[in-house]
Structure formats: C-alpha cells, structure tokens
Amino acid sequence: MNIYDIAKLSGVSIATVSRVVNGSPRVSEKTKQKVLAVMEEAEYTPNVFARGLGLNSMKTIGILCPDISDQYMAEAVSHLEKRLHEYGYDCILSCSGSAQEAREHHTKLLLSKRIDTLILVGSLYAGSGKNPGETEYVRAAAQQVPVFMINGYVEGENIYCSYGDDQQGAYDVTQALIRRGKKRILFLYDSQTYSARQKMQGYESALADAGYPILGDLKHYIRPFDMQQPDGAGLSDFSESSSGYMQNKVLYVKEMLLAHRTLEFDSVFACNDGLAVGVLKYARAKGLSVPEELSVAGYNNSTMAVCCEPELTSVDNQVKRLCSDAVDRILKVLQGEEDVEQNHKVRCEIVRRCSTDF
Amino acid sequence: MNIYDIAKLSGVSIATVSRVVNGSPRVSEKTKQKVLAVMEEAEYTPNVFARGLGLNSMKTIGILCPDISDQYMAEAVSHLEKRLHEYGYDCILSCSGSAQEAREHHTKLLLSKRIDTLILVGSLYAGSGKNPGETEYVRAAAQQVPVFMINGYVEGENIYCSYGDDQQGAYDVTQALIRRGKKRILFLYDSQTYSARQKMQGYESALADAGYPILGDLKHYIRPFDMQQPDGAGLSDFSESSSGYMQNKVLYVKEMLLAHRTLEFDSVFACNDGLAVGVLKYARAKGLSVPEELSVAGYNNSTMAVCCEPELTSVDNQVKRLCSDAVDRILKVLQGEEDVEQNHKVRCEIVRRCSTDF
DNA sequence: GTGAAAGCGCTAACAC
DNA sequence: GTGTTAGCGCTTTCAC
Numbered sequence: 249m250n251i252y253d254i255a256k257l258s259g260v261s262i263a264t265v266s267r268v269v270n271g272s273p274r275v276s277e278k279t280k281q282k283v284l285a286v287m288e289e290a291e292y293t294p295n296v297f298a299r300g301l302g303l304n305s306m307k308t309i310g311i312l313c314p315d316i317s318d319q320y321m322a323e324a325v326s327h328l329e330k331r332l333h334e335y336g337y338d339c340i341l342s343c344s345g346s347a348q349e350a351r352e353h354h355t356k357l358l359l360s361k362r363i364d365t366l367i368l369v370g371s372l373y374a375g376s377g378k379n380p381g382e383t384e385y386v387r388a389a390a391q392q393v394p395v396f397m398i399n400g401y402v403e404g405e406n407i408y409c410s411y412g413d414d415q416q417g418a419y420d421v422t423q424a425l426i427r428r429g430k431k432r433i434l435f436l437y438d439s440q441t442y443s444a445r446q447k448m449q450g451y452e453s454a455l456a457d458a459g460y461p462i463l464g465d466l467k468h469y470i471r472p473f474d475m476q477q478p479d480g481a482g483l484s485d486f487s488e489s490s491s492g493y494m495q496n497k498v499l500y501v502k503e504m505l506l507a508h509r510t511l512e513f514d515s516v517f518a519c520n521d522g523l524a525v526g527v528l529k530y531a532r533a534k535g536l537s538v539p540e541e542l543s544v545a546g547y548n549n550s551t552m553a554v555c556c557e558p559e560l561t562s563v564d565n566q567v568k569r570l571c572s573d574a575v576d577r578i579l580k581v582l583q584g585e586e587d588v589e590q591n592h593k594v595r596c597e598i599v600r601r602c603s604t605d606f
Numbered sequence: 607m608n609i610y611d612i613a614k615l616s617g618v619s620i621a622t623v624s625r626v627v628n629g630s631p632r633v634s635e636k637t638k639q640k641v642l643a644v645m646e647e648a649e650y651t652p653n654v655f656a657r658g659l660g661l662n663s664m665k666t667i668g669i670l671c672p673d674i675s676d677q678y679m680a681e682a683v684s685h686l687e688k689r690l691h692e693y694g695y696d697c698i699l700s701c702s703g704s705a706q707e708a709r710e711h712h713t714k715l716l717l718s719k720r721i722d723t724l725i726l727v728g729s730l731y732a733g734s735g736k737n738p739g740e741t742e743y744v745r746a747a748a749q750q751v752p753v754f755m756i757n758g759y760v761e762g763e764n765i766y767c768s769y770g771d772d773q774q775g776a777y778d779v780t781q782a783l784i785r786r787g788k789k790r791i792l793f794l795y796d797s798q799t800y801s802a803r804q805k806m807q808g809y810e811s812a813l814a815d816a817g818y819p820i821l822g823d824l825k826h827y828i829r830p831f832d833m834q835q836p837d838g839a840g841l842s843d844f845s846e847s848s849s850g851y852m853q854n855k856v857l858y859v860k861e862m863l864l865a866h867r868t869l870e871f872d873s874v875f876a877c878n879d880g881l882a883v884g885v886l887k888y889a890r891a892k893g894l895s896v897p898e899e900l901s902v903a904g905y906n907n908s909t910m911a912v913c914c915e916p917e918l919t920s921v922d923n924q925v926k927r928l929c930s931d932a933v934d935r936i937l938k939v940l941q942g943e944e945d946v947e948q949n950h951k952v953r954c955e956i957v958r959r960c961s962t963d964f
Numbered sequence: 965g966t967g968a969a970a971g972c973g974c975t976a977a978c979a980c
Numbered sequence: 981g982t983g984t985t986a987g988c989g990c991t992t993t994c995a996c
Contacts, residue, residue, distance in 0.1 A: 250989055261967045266991060276965060293718045297664065298989035300655035301972050311699075317684035319677065319909075323847050326675035329701050338719060341669075341699040343687050360651045361696060489681050489926055495912040525913045532915065551677075554853040555883045557890065557915040568847055608973055619983045624975060634981060656973035659988045968995080979984075 249292050258286045269294055300362070308338045309578070310363035312354055314346050314372050317490030319550050320567060324369045324398050327571035335579060337364070346372055352385040359392050365578050367396045371411075371443030374400030378440070394581045396574045399565065400442050401591065408581070409591045410574045412565040414443050414547075417596030418450025418517065421545045421563060424598070425515045426458045428606045430543060434513035436501075436523045438470040447519050447547070466513065470501055470523060494522050494552075501526025506533055514542060515604075521546035525556045528603065539605040549599045559601040566594045607650050616644045627652055658720070666696045667936070668721035670712055672704050672730050675848030677908050678925060682727045682756050685929035693937060695722070704730060710743040717750050723936050725754045729769075729801030732758030736798070752939045754932045757923065758800050759949065766939070767949045768932045770923040772801050772905075775954030776808025776875065779903045779921060782956070783873045784816045786964045788901060792871035794859075794881045796828040805877050805905070824871065828859060828881060852880050852910075859884025864891055872900060873962075879904035883914045886961065897963040907957045917959040924952045 251269075255262040260279055267275045268283040275283075286292075300306040309332055313321040329339050340361060344354035351373060358366060366389055374397065375382040383402045389395050390406035397409040425433050435451045437444050452462050501523055505511070518524035524546030528538060536542045538558055546553055546562040553560035573592050580588045600606065609627075613620045618637055625633045626641040633641075644650075658664035667690055671679040687697050698719060702712035709731060716724060724747055732755065733740040741760045747753050748764035755767040783791050793809045795802050810820050859881055863869070876882035882904030886896060894900045896916055904911055904920040911918035931950050938946045958964065 252989080262990080263967055263969095263992080264965085267966090270991085274965060279965080295659070295989050296719055297655055297658035297662070298972090299991075301653070301659050301974085301989080302991040304655070304972075306655065308698075315684065316674070316687065317677075317681045319675075319680075319849060322677075322680035323675045323849060325699070326673065326701060326848065329674065329699060333700065339699050340666075341683070341687060341697050342691065343684060361654055490684065491677060491681060491907070491909045494909040498909075498912050522909075549849070551849045551852040551856075551880075551910060552913045554856050555910045555913040610973080620974080621976085621983060621985095622981085625982085628975085632981060637981080653973050656988090657975075659973080659990085660975040662988075966996085968993105970991105970993085972989105972991085975986105975988085977984105977986085980982085 249290050250295065254283065254286055254290060254292050257290065258283045304362065305364055306338070306362065307336055308340055308361070308363050309365045309367060310340050310342065310358035310361065311367045311369060312342050312344055312351075312358055312373070313369035314344055314351075315490060316341065316343050318370075320548055320565070321369050324567050324571050327568050328367060328369075328398075328575060331572060331575040332578070335575075348382060355385050355389050359389055363393060364582060365394050365396060367398065367574065367578075368400060369398045371400045371441040372439075373397060374402050374442035376440040377442065377445055394578070396578055398570050398574055399567070407590070408574070408577055408588065410570040411443075411591075411593060412567075412570060412596045413593050414446040414563075414565065414596060415450035415453070417547070417563040417565070417598070418447040419454045420450075420596075420598055421517050421561075422451045422454035423458070424606045425517065425543055425545070425604070426454065426460065428515075428543065428604070430515035431460075432463075432466060432513045432515070434511070434516040435467045435519075436470060436516055436527065437467075437519040438472060438497075438523060439519070444519055447517075451517060465511065468511065470504060497522045498526045498529060502529035502533060505530040516542070516544045518544070518546050521548050521550045521552040521560060521562055524560050524562070524603075525552050528556050528558075528560070538603050543604040543606070545598075545604050553599070553601065556603075558603050561601045561604040561606075562599050564597045564599050566596060569594050607648050608653065612641065612644055612648060612650050615648065616641045662720065663722055664696070664720065665694055666698055666719070666721050667723045667725060668698050668700065668716035668719065669725045669727060670700050670702055670709075670716055670731070671727035672702055672709075673848060674699065674701050676728075678906055678923075679727050682925050682929050685926050686725060686727075686756075686933060689930060689933040690936070693933075706740060713743050713747050717747055721751060722940060723752050723754060725756065725932065725936075726758060727756045729758045729799040730797075731755060732760050732800035734798040735800065735803055752936070754936060756928050756932055757925070765948070766932070766935055766946065768928040768935075769801075769949075769951055770925075770928060770954045771951050772804040772921075772923065772954060773808035773811070775905070775921040775923070775956070776805040777812045778808075778954075778956055779875050779919075780809045780812035781816070782964045783875065783901055783903070783962070784812065784818065786873075786901065786962070788873035789818075790821075790824060790871045790873070792869070792874040793825045793877075794828060794874055794885065795825075795877040796830060796855075796881060797877070802877055805875075809875060823869065826869065828862060855880045856884045856887060860887035860891060863888040874900070874902045876902070876904050879906050879908045879910040879918060879920055882918050882920070882961075883910050886914050886916075886918070896961050901962040901964070903956075903962050911957070911959065914961075916961050919959045919962040919964075920957050922955045922957050924954060927952050 251262045344350045386402045387404040399411045401409045546560045549562040549564035553562040609620045702708045744760045745762040757769045759767045874885045904918045907920040907922035911920040
C-alpha cells in the first residue's frame with residue numbers, strides 16, 4: 249500500500265495525499281478528511297526510506313557510547329532517547345568500546361547512516377589529553393552533522409558540549425575531607441578520560457589551597473585488571489557482562505589495597521562508586537571503621553552508593569540535566585537556529601551519606 | 607557525491623559502480639580497483655536511503671525495552687548491539703516504559719521504521735498473564751517482521767523466544783533454603799511480569815515438594831512506591847534516574863519491612879537484587895545477623911549483589927546467553943532459513959555468596 | 965486547492 | 981564483464 253494507492257482510493261493525486269500526510273494547510277478540509285479516512289482504513293504507513301531519500305533525512309539521531317551496560321551511560325542514553333522520542337526522533341545506538349580506533353570507526357559508520365546529529369556519550373570521547381590528534385575524528389564528524397558531547401569537551405565548530413563540573417565536584421569533596429581533619433587523602437582513579445583529569449585537577453587544587461602537599465603516591469591509579477583495554481580507559485571489554493566486570497572491579501580494588509602494604513591514607517576520594525565500594529570492602533577486611541578511621545567518597549551517585557555498608561557519600565554528576573540540556577540545543581540546531589550556546593557546564597552536587605560523615 | 611559521479615570519474619556505468627560497492631564477482635579486477643580508488647579518493651559513501659528504498663531494508667533491527675537505564679536490560683541491549691553490529695546490522699533503540707498502551711504504541715512506531723526484526727527485551731512484554739489480549743500486539747507485529755523476545759515467552763507464529771528458566775532458578779534457591787533448615791521463606795516480588803510469575807511458581811513447587819505449606823502472607827508484594835506505575839510493572843517512571851529509583855527502592859523495602867511488624871520469616875527469596883539488598887538493610891537495622899538469623903537470596907546477579915554486606919547469593923539469569931542465542935537465530939531467520947528453533951530455555955545458575963551460606 | 969511531473973540515489977533485470 | 985533502463989515511494993516545484 250503506497251501513496252499511489254491512497255491517491256487512487258481517495259480520488260485525488262499523490263501530491264494531495266503527500267500534503268495531507270505532511271499536514272500542509274493548502275488542502276481543503278473536505279479532501280483532507282477524505283484522504284485521512286482512506287489512510288486509516290487502509291492502515292497506510294508512508295515509506296520512511298522513500299521519504300528519507302526525498303528529504304535526505306530520516307529524523308534519526310546517532311548515539312555513540314563506549315558501553316551501554318555501564319550504568320552512567322545507560323542513564324544518559326535513557327534520558328536522551330526519551331526526550332528525542334518526544335520530538336519524533338529515532339535513535340540509532342552504537343557502542344564503540346574504548347579503543348581509539350574503534351571510536352573513529354563507529355563514528356564513521358554512524359555518519360554513513362545519514363544521521364541528523366551525532367551524540368557522543370561519555371568523557372572518553374574527549375580523549376585522554378595525551379595525543380593531540382585523538383579528537384580529530386570528532387571535528388571531522390562535526391563537518392557533516394552537529395556533534396553533541398555528553399560529559400566531554402572538545403573545542404570546535406559545530407561541536408556542542410554539556411558536562412558536569414567534575415573539577416569543582418572533586419574540589420568540594422577534597423575540601424570537605426580536609427576540613428574534617430583528614431591529612432592523607434587518597435585519590436583513586438582507573439581511567440584517563442577527560443573527566444578523570446578534571447577530577448584530579450580539582451583534588452590537587454583543593455590540596456594546594458589548603459597548603460597541603462600533592463603527593464604522587466596518594467594519586468593511585470588502579471590499572472584496569474582485565475588487561476583487555478587497548479588504551480586503559482578502564483572499561484569492560486564486553487566479552488563479559490558489565491555487572492560481572494564491576495563485581496570483579498570491587499573485589500579487585502579491595503585486594504590491590506590489601507596487598508599494597510606501604511600506602512597510608514586516612515580518607516579516599518574515588519573517581520567512581522565502584523572504586524569506592526572496593527575501598528569499603530578493604531576497610532572491612534582490615535577492620536577499619538568507616539568513617540571514623542577511614543572516610544570514603546565516591547563519584548556518580550550510583551545505585552552502588554546505597555547498597556554498600558555504610559552508604560557512600562558520592563558526587564552526583566547530574567547526567568539527566570546534561571542530557572536534557574543537550575536535547576534542548578539539538579532541537580534548536582536542527583531547526584536552524586543560530587547562535588546556540590556551544591558549551592554548557594553544570595555544577596555537580598555532593599550527596600552526603602555516612603561513609604564520610606561531613 | 608553520488609553513484610553517477612563515481613561512475614563518471616571511473617569511466618564506467620553506475621551499474622558497475624553498484625556491483626563494486628556490493629562486492630559482486632561479475633567485475634574485472636582492473637575496473638574494480640579503478641572504481642575502488644575513485645571511491646576512496648572521493649570519500650564516497652552510498653546513500654543508505656536510496657539503497658533502503660530499493661531493497662526495502664536498511665539492515666536495521668528495532669530493539670524495544672521498558673527502560674534502558676535498568677541494569678538487566680542495558681546488559682541485554684549491550685550484548686545484542688555488539689553481536690548485531692558485527693553482522694552489519696544497526697539498532698534503533700526505543701524505550702517504552704511499562705504501560706500497556708505505551709508498549710503497543712512503541713511497537714507500532716518501530717514497525718513503521720521498516721525494521722528487519724523486532725527484539726523485545728524484558729519479561730514485561732510477555733504480559734502479566736491477566737488480560738488475554740495484552741500480548742496481541744506482539745502477534746500483530748510478528749505478521750510484519752520476525753519478533754524475538756528476550757526473557758519472555760509469547761506463543762505465536764514468527765515469534766521467537768529466549769528465556770531463562772526462572773522457575774527452576776527459584777525452585778533451586780527455595781530448595782536450598784529448605785535444606786538449610788529454613789522454615790518460613792519469604793517470597794518478595796515487586797512486579798507481575800512473566801518472569802515474576804515463573805519465579806513464584808518455582809518457589810511454590812519447591813515448598814510443595816518439601817511438604818511445606820504455601821502461605822499467602824509469605825508471598826509479599828512490594829507495591830512500586832512511586833505510584834507512577836500504570837500497571838504495576840515495578841519499573842522506574844523515568845521522570846527520575848533509574849539509579850535514583852533503585853536507591854529509593856532499597857531504602858523503601860527496608861522501611862516497609864521494618865513497619866510490617868507481624869510478618870515473620872527466617873529467610874528471603876527476593877525476585878531481584880534491589881529487593882534483596884533492601885532486606886539486608888532491614889536485617890542490619892533490626893540487628894539480625896545474615897545468614898545466621900536471616901538468609902537472603904536475590905536474583906539477577908547484578909553489581910548490587912557484591913556491593914552489599916554481606917555479599918548476596920543471587921541467581922544468574924544468563925542474559926548474555928539469551929541474547930547470543932537470539933542473535934544466532936535472528937541471522938538464520940533473516941537469511942531465510944526455515945525451521946529455526948522458536949523457543950529456547952536456558953538454565954539459570956545460583957551464584958552462592960555469604961548471605962545464604964548454603 | 966489541486967495535479968503533473970521531475971527528481972532523490974540506488975538496485976536489479978535485461979541486453980549486449 | 982559491462983551498460984541501459986525501469987522502478988522503489990516519496991517530496992516538491994510549477995502550472996492551472
């Protein structure tokens with residue numbers, strides 16, 4: 249059943265049917281109703297491919313993320329999809345993993361689908377800050393369609409970024425720990441993303457502002473333990489489930505800390521809740537009371553933060569707001585509005601629970 | 607840059623270019639290389655819309671799930687996307703929420719995108735078993751494209767199902783609890799999905815086989831607390847983040863149990879880990895030791911099961927296998943193979959941790 | 965307000 | 981092995 253059939257059945261031309269389908273005002277109420285009735289009766293659905301060919305768009309947004317089974321990204325995609333769907337956009341989801349090459353490849357593939365916009369979810373796409381060319385593909389993509397980054401920042405034309413102020417978040421937590429009298433604050437991280445760098449900077453600034461020394465051994469990097477990570481992004485390799493990966497991570501952090509007998513600290517700021525829960529497990533194994541003997545703060549305010557004992561103080565990165573803000577601007581850009589705000593930074597919020605007690 | 611341009615630049619016809627693009631063997635090596643070179647040079651990408659129009663397919667799979675921010679579904683989608691991507695299929699993701707009407711609407715919408723296959727992720731789509739017509743839309747969809755269900759079962763032509771044997775899983779856990787001497791095993795659930803019904807049946811069979819009575823008050827339904835659930839599917843309403851919802855759920859279960867002073871039990875089998883962690887929180891608040899005074903088992907073997915204290919025994923539903931199995935059959939069906947196995951049941955596995963100690 | 969007709973860029977049947 | 985050509989189903993000028 250195509251537009252010709254409907255036209256024939258309605259006794260009008262395909263142009264008129266097309267007008268009705270697209271809600272053009274240049275149709276008399278009468279014919280409009282007639283056509284509508286026929287369409288209803290015939291259960292006609294316009295062919296999206298043909299329409300796509302004519303309009304060179306299928307109202308589709310490409311969403312790329314390293315791993316949809318990661319809680320943070322899943323939440324982001326959930327918000328994005330919901331909002332975009334409201335406005336009639338479909339989402340093609342693609343998961344690239346963490347390797348640089350894979351990111352580039354998936355980006356290209358998504359672009360070849362003639363998406364209207366590309367959304368890059370996760371700080372990973374903003375690169376590690378090491379290699380200059382690592383974000384070149386983002387700029388290249390931006391030459392074809394507007395590119396939106398969720399929790400990442402890349403400078404460039406047609407690139408729009410929404411990100412949490414992780415530097416400030418880390419600063420706030422570290423400062424609170426300092427105020428609580430902690431002297432040796434361990435900074436725990438397991439990835440080198442843009443976001444992780446921001447956090448480290450916040451941590452360092454807070455120490456500096458308090459007149460504390462910045463000690464190298466207190467910035468402790470937990471190497472992704474599955475050794476499948478081409479560039480140490482700290483993500484699952486997907487050969488396994490993400491929850492399985494996360495389970496292992498928690499236990500791994502505990503073991504690493506137990507094994508590392510020379511490291512001394514009275515508090516921990518972990519770059520994500522998984523690491524923080526690992527620290528909690530370590531504390532329990534060591535017989536350390538939390539928060540009295542060891543304060544622990546995590547990041548992302550995930551479900552994990554509440555499951556553990558004691559419950560975890562954690563920084564909320566406000567993904568929902570980031571996504572919502574991004575969608576607002578996507579709509580503007582796609583409607584051809586000019587001067588849409590390119591970058592948007594959102595303040596993170598510390599959710600205080602008993603693991604730090606400050 | 608279209609196929610005509612490439613043809614002109616290569617000094618061949620568009621048919622030849624098309625052949626090269628599609629890897630037809632009916633092209634001489636020489637012209638093939640020539641065309642390939644031109645395409646490369648011109649950075650030519652075939653127009654997917656035009657191709658879709660011609661082939662009436664864009665190699666796209668529609669994936670529908672109630673909520674991608676739910677850990678279980680995110681994991682499923684992750685596996686599906688990864689496998690399908692390998693075979694050149696793209697995934698359109700759509701999240702329907704839990705309402706019956708929304709499920710039907712999203713299904714229709716996805717079908718109107720001319721997807722090659724529809725995948726329904728989650729037991730919710732198999733209905734509550736109450737209203738006869740509630741799965742009618744699944745059968746209707748199956749008249750247009752093959753429909754695959756992940757962890758759900760609906761009888762019908764062109765409907766293919768992969769599901770964990772949750773009944774057996776529940777049976778095994780309950781039986782283990784009985785063997786350990788537990789007398790009053792609380793069955794905790796918060797949704798009425800196909801999967802939840804299976805679990806309850808397993809629970810009941812195990813009790814029956816042990817000669818235990820099946821007590822109504824020991825089958826405890828936790829009503830979704832946000833009151834935004836049109837049909838009590840126990841899912842987040844998405845107005846909030848899923849992790850926020852889950853955090854609340856854990857605390858809510860704890861409070862509910864504390865408030866319910868007449869309910870007596872020496873062990874709990876919870877339909878999901880969120881509920882189980884809530885029970886753990888309750889036990890702690892009550893000063894009950896786990897597993898000595900209270901055994902707790904969860905379901906889904908999620909990250910939560912390891913974050914809590916003590917760690918949670920949980921049944922692994924084997925999503926990855928379900929998805930992998932589904933993809934295998936999707937490929938077969940799309941290649942026109944006949945007699946593809948319609949239903950596939952996978953045995954669940956108990957992952958034993960210290961919360962039950964059996 | 966409506967219709968005729970020219971694309972949109974590709975695939976595939978058919979001819980050579 | 982290669983080219984010609986007729987669709988695929990829609991949108992969109994341009995007449996009337």
